[in-house]
Amino acid sequence: MSATQTPRQAMPEQEPAVRARNFEEVPLGYTPEMAMAEAGRCLQCKKPACVQGCPVNIDIPGFIKHIAEGELDKAIGKIWERNLLPAICGRVCPQESQCEGNCLLGRKGEPVAIGNLERFAADWEREHHACVLPSSDDATGKKVAVIGSGPSSLTVASDLVLKGHGVTLFEAFHKPGGVLVYGIPEFRLPKDIVAAEVACLESQGVKLESDVVVGRTVTVDELFEQGFDAVYLGVGAGLPKFMKIPGENLVGVLSANEYLTRANLMKAYLFPEVDTPIPRGRRVAVLGGGNVAMDSARTAMRMGAEAVSLIYRRSRDEMPARKAEIHHAEEEGLHFELLTNPVRYVGDDQGRLRAIECVRMELGEVDASGRRRPVAVPGSEFTVECDLAIVAIGSGANPLLPGSTPDLPLNKWGYVIADSNTGKTGKKGVWSGGDIVTGAATVILAMGAGRKAADSIHEYLTWGW
């Protein structure tokens, strides 16, 4: 049987009815047999388009060949050459629009399950500890401060420590990982996996200082005074957007940032075993159509909601969420209220949310985003009953760090201006990348920015600005 005819190995998953009520990871992972069978489907293209589609250019055919040949211990080493966070990327990258989206097999049938295989290689290694991490170059004596510990910062840290530089990660929260720990739910990315990948960096020599709010506890200029030679700002977007409609401050209206931080970072779903509470809505409305909206809606189900509606102003085709997440959410019983826009929140006499008044939308002309602009249908107002609303309509640039770094050039929306090839900002010795430069995007794009910045920082530490 030729490769194109072999069906793609389906990922074993928890049953929808079961998983919708627990926080365990949804996909269970391939067995070695399944991984080898799936790896056998790879055509080993001479000019692999999948690698072009990967923002960090992992040697995809290379690591897949090792799996196909049963050399599981070699597979992860191949990935580590370009990516020290494979267990995370294998789980949260939008493979369908990157590596797998470019796979030749996908033209006629189903692409190779590259994400599933990356995850398999990482998980297999974590269970067997069979591999030796790449060794660092000789110490250069240079010190780099990396602000934030999300995906772009972790990439910068891993690349620079391998080149022999001293790296310190500064994290404002009490735990490292950024959006990986406060934003992405346990059932999609278990937190012990993030902890293991951060521990792997620490074993490489990266120092971690949590509970440090750069901009408050210490400023960027003070870090230079303390002897750091370069600074990377990977602080994410992190300013919740609200719709600015009446009733937004009612009890029961939360930003997705708040809801997910309570659930993920503070483990509030375990309340009262842990001390941080979280609202348990009976009827929950989630506003938005991206991955954060899906994560919020699926968390609300697991918190015991009777009904969860996702309110999105465009149609299903325009939803920015990963296809797999939309599919998973739908299987778990999420209700889509499409082409619908909230106009005001309605409260009771105790200031608690009772309902959202909405209006139906239709799609008009294509707008600057390349999507058809939603337009309200006059007289189509209706009410969605709910006692919890989670606003997941995106994030803006958090001004805290830029505000304390007066000579750092920003654009008119408050994002840091950085060169897209190098990550260099307009302030000498300072690089930046990820959501604080691009606006809210994906984990792997942030990692791609981190990789470019790390190359540029290394060049600077070696040759000068």
Add this chain to the structure above:
Amino acid sequence: MFTIVAREEMAAGTVILNEILAPSIAAKARPGQFLILKANEKGERIPLTMAETDPEKGTVTVIYMVVGKSTELFKRLKVGETYQDVIGPLGQPTHIEPGKNVICVGGGTGVAVLHPIARGMKQAGCNVTSIIGARNKDLIILEDKMRLASHELHVCTDDGSYGHAGFVTEVLKEKLKDGGVDQVVAIGPVPMMKFVSQMTREFGVPTMVSLNPIMIDGTGMCGGCRVTVGGEIKFGCVDGPEFDGHQVDFDELMLRLKAYAAEERCSHERCACEERGAQ
């Protein structure tokens, strides 16, 4: 890190002072700013405005009333033990204008936050009259320190067990009637700040209050600490904690502060049960 170097029980054990080793925070902290503290792995992140900082010793001091499980856990920490996490300094420092005629009004543990502000104002050449109050004599804190930080001090108790019998607002009203007041600073329970602000509005005296809304990260990321100020949404953690009392929607703030009342009771009762079970 974050070791408790001094501990004091005030107001008959209902109010606790912790002086905590946190040199990098102490070096930076200014009056009016706050910290977020977390007792242990499973603990909540609790915002508390600093009562004192000592950059030379590298310490910061918080004074808090024991009201729920988290503050109960804080209370149980002994000298030499540590908070797992202390984050700060957060929020905007107090803006002090030199040479003004100021009345500082403090209620309950709010006096702890008011004290460095009153002292700072006195040092800046302001004429400081302070009015502090509590339910009864035992609950009055920092009276001596407030006396030093003020040119004139009035103490009120609701039950009349000490000083003026009645609310701080009664003394304040007399002072406002006398005229010549440039600014009022009011820090304490939300209803007190609300009534003070209502009164000073009548007299047209600018009034600053320090709010303590529910928050998680304290860096503007979660938006949980939203308050309506002058019809606009502000974040208590980065825009505050101090706001113009004439612009704050106190009723909304009170409703939002009660958002987790049921969960807090549950948590506190469980904590009390665990304590009894352990004995």
